[in-house]
Amino acid sequence: MIRYRIPFLPVVAVIIAAVAALPIVIGSPSLREELFLVFMLVTLASSINIIMGYTGYVSFGHIVFFGLGGYFAFYLMQVQGWHFLFALIASAFPASLIALLIGIPILRLRGAYFALATVGINEAMRTAINNFEPFGGAVGMFFNFSIYLQYGGAKSAAVLAYYTMVLIAIATIGTSYAIKRSKFGLSLMAIREDQDVAMVVGIDPARAKVTAYVISSFFPALAGATFFFKNGIIEPGHAFDLIRSIESLVMVVLGGIGTVAGPIVGAAVYEWLRSFLITSSALANFQLFLAGLLLLVVVLFVKSGLVGWLRNRFPMLRSYIP
Amino acid sequence: MSFDALVPSAIDGLMLGFVYGLAAMGLTLIFGVMRVINLSHGPVIALGMYVVYVLFTGVGVNPYIGLIAALVIGLAFGIAVYLVAVDRVIDQPELTTLLATFSVNLMIIGIATAVFTTTPRAVDISLGSVGTGNVTILGTHVVAVVVAMVVAATLYAFLFRSRIGKSIRAVANNRAAAELMGIDSRRMLALSFGIGTALAMLSGGLLATLFAFTPLSGGTYEVKSFVIVVLGGLGNPSGALIGGIVLGLLEGVSTVVIPVSWVPVFEYAIFILILLVRPSGLFGSRT
Numbered sequence: 001m002i003r004y005r006i007p008f009l010p011v012v013a014v015i016i017a018a019v020a021a022l023p024i025v026i027g028s029p030s031l032r033e034e035l036f037l038v039f040m041l042v043t044l045a046s047s048i049n050i051i052m053g054y055t056g057y058v059s060f061g062h063i064v065f066f067g068l069g070g071y072f073a074f075y076l077m078q079v080q081g082w083h084f085l086f087a088l089i090a091s092a093f094p095a096s097l098i099a100l101l102i103g104i105p106i107l108r109l110r111g112a113y114f115a116l117a118t119v120g121i122n123e124a125m126r127t128a129i130n131n132f133e134p135f136g137g138a139v140g141m142f143f144n145f146s147i148y149l150q151y152g153g154a155k156s157a158a159v160l161a162y163y164t165m166v167l168i169a170i171a172t173i174g175t176s177y178a179i180k181r182s183k184f185g186l187s188l189m190a191i192r193e194d195q196d197v198a199m200v201v202g203i204d205p206a207r208a209k210v211t212a213y214v215i216s217s218f219f220p221a222l223a224g225a226t227f228f229f230k231n232g233i234i235e236p237g238h239a240f241d242l243i244r245s246i247e248s249l250v251m252v253v254l255g256g257i258g259t260v261a262g263p264i265v266g267a268a269v270y271e272w273l274r275s276f277l278i279t280s281s282a283l284a285n286f287q288l289f290l291a292g293l294l295l296l297v298v299v300l301f302v303k304s305g306l307v308g309w310l311r312n313r314f315p316m317l318r319s320y321i322p
Numbered sequence: 323m324s325f326d327a328l329v330p331s332a333i334d335g336l337m338l339g340f341v342y343g344l345a346a347m348g349l350t351l352i353f354g355v356m357r358v359i360n361l362s363h364g365p366v367i368a369l370g371m372y373v374v375y376v377l378f379t380g381v382g383v384n385p386y387i388g389l390i391a392a393l394v395i396g397l398a399f400g401i402a403v404y405l406v407a408v409d410r411v412i413d414q415p416e417l418t419t420l421l422a423t424f425s426v427n428l429m430i431i432g433i434a435t436a437v438f439t440t441t442p443r444a445v446d447i448s449l450g451s452v453g454t455g456n457v458t459i460l461g462t463h464v465v466a467v468v469v470a471m472v473v474a475a476t477l478y479a480f481l482f483r484s485r486i487g488k489s490i491r492a493v494a495n496n497r498a499a500a501e502l503m504g505i506d507s508r509r510m511l512a513l514s515f516g517i518g519t520a521l522a523m524l525s526g527g528l529l530a531t532l533f534a535f536t537p538l539s540g541g542t543y544e545v546k547s548f549v550i551v552v553l554g555g556l557g558n559p560s561g562a563l564i565g566g567i568v569l570g571l572l573e574g575v576s577t578v579v580i581p582v583s584w585v586p587v588f589e590y591a592i593f594i595l596i597l598l599v600r601p602s603g604l605f606g607s608r609t
Contacts, residue, residue, distance in 0.1 A: 052417070056415075058416060058417045058420065060420075105598050106594075106597075106598065108598075109597060109598070109601065111415075111416045112353070112357070112359050112416050112420075112556070113556075113597055113601050115359070115416060115420065116359070116548055116552065116597060117594055117597045117598070119545070119548065120548070120549075120590050120593045120594045120597065121590075121594060123545060123586070123590045124587060124590035124591055124593075124594060127583075127584075127586040127587045127590060128587045130583055130587075131581075131583050131584055131587065138583070246424060249417075249421065250421070250424075253417075253421055257417075285435075285436040286432055286433070286436055287432065288428050288429070288431055288432030288435070289428070289429045289432030289433050289436070290432070291428050291432070292424075292425040292426065292427070292428030292429035292432060293425070293429060295421060295424070295425035295428065296406075296407055296422060296425035296426070296429075299411065299418055299421045299422045299425060300407070300410050300411065300422065303414075303418070
């Protein structure tokens, strides 16, 4: 019997392209704004999944790279007058360099100690930027509205940011998939299962972990640069928001930790649920409570998340949903 | 910088440090016994504030009697949280317990903001003050220090002298061996989680007599508790009290020496440095 394999990546790319085109086709800016956020969360969740799901290191303060990318790009655009696309690319590399410098010492820590250290780094960065005058200190920076003129006005700048975010999300998913299927991904998962055994079979854990950490910092930096370009304002509390960091962990767990499709599903479901709860008048006050309850139910009873549950329930799906 | 400003500021910081230490003891006790970082710590501190606040403004109960209520409610609440959210996942990797306690965090904040809104509240109490020269010590600060010291001493006596306290320490050391000795480890874990939560609520109640607060105020003290717990060594209650005093003193002194907004940068830098260089804490044994 011939088995037809449906290639995962092209299928996902087509689905994303179709969804991404929807607001343009039906001409709905509000749907576009909503999807912009979803693609951003997909990027954040998929990136965090590389270090947390594949490698087993819970990076609690991962949002630090989102904030750094945002700040670098904002500075280049506002103060140096760079075009968005150049600033975007130029912002991700220093953020990843910082990830390299941070990653080498802190990835020696294991378990809870690593998680705490990443919280400390995010908070240290937030409070330091709070005092850093070139970046506007506690007030932050904001665009002069005329900056959007070179992109044809604020409206087309928002559209440009939207397409950029879609591409970033696709690139993140592609990278996540490539890692999962590669020998490098296997070594990460070996480290996750047992670091000492991984070392014995010839993996250099320090090198592999730091590489994974640097890769997982790159895409959040791009997402941050794009988000704050569209936002027009950046300030420390918003850029290094620990709650958003933890929310992206929740999305990964909700969708299925360690799977490629999980963070995509988790981010979409979480954002849909949140917008549903916020807009419902009866439940708006209890939005956080219900989010917590949902998380608890997933953590206690559906440990492998939505995608993991599907994979376990219908084993034939395993070759289709990585 | 003047010496005149340094002394009162240092004394203020030192006294506040006792309350910080009390909050951190709750966090570190839970970690020490069951290796769980309790992310519901901050909202529980805020709950303690509101227990004292509601009893004071609603029924007119003296805030210091309200502290006893905070302690009892904290114990019961902590045991309930353990049984519902933590017990099922106690043997799983850190991420699971982190997320389980974080979900409790979300639920508490959700309900507290719905019920109390985020309007700042304060418990209006004054016990006068004593002072000589430029050093003025508020009565509420003195009581907070005394309460923190009494509670710390009681906890120490409980853990090292009583039979149940010894059982808790046995479970912390080696759960399997403790069970072989006939200790009901599940009960001990639930009790420790309850005591840790009670300590957090108590410190919240004390903080309510010092500062204004909202349901989100606990977050600040939660992060401070992380710093203190790492200073004193994860899982070491007496280290946490000393760590709290060190942090309070450091805050008090550094606000005089460097601009106030740089103080947290300094704190987090120390935090990361200690994690990297001496993860067992300043007072822990070298590993």
